[in-house]
Amino acid sequence: MKEAPLWRFALRLWRDKRIERVCLRLQDEHGVPVAVLLTALWLSDAGRRPDPALGRRLLAYAEQFEADYLRPLRAVRRRAADGQGTVELKRQIQEAELEGERLLLEQLSRQAQAQPGGQSVSALSWLFVVVPEAGQCESLQAGLEELSALSESLAVSE
DSSP states (O other), X not given: OOOOXXXXXXXXXXXXXXXXHHHHHHHHHHOOOHHHHHHHHHHHHTTOOOOHHHHHHHHHHHHHHIIIIIHHHHHHHHHHHHSTTOHHHHHHHHHHHHHXXXXXXXXXXXXXXXXXXXXXXXXXXXXXXXXXXXGGOHHHHHHHHHHHHHHHHHHHHO
């Protein structure tokens, strides 16, 4: 199976531990699906102009997918991590969780249908589109600003 460009993009970003840390903090502290953050960065990188309607659809889809599949897996994985003799179980759950993330990104990619826009688009503008409540929460806004700066510095360095 050929990997979707969004999946490759997400894997490349995820290698940077700073980006991983910020994404996980936004997920754990504010309930923002990591897949939506990575999709927003991908759309920005593709030069696609921010689209609030698309942002709402992406967020709604990701939140439902997370609630139905990923959060339950994550909870079981965390319980398995605390148990004795559950190392193999935790590994298998992690693999299922990763496959769920890949499937979610594949669906988001299809919905977004990102085509190169040929223009420079701020990562922060897309992040604010998919997380509109950021303007009402200082720590959420700061996290999105940090993620934007990290992703843009990573793009420049490559």
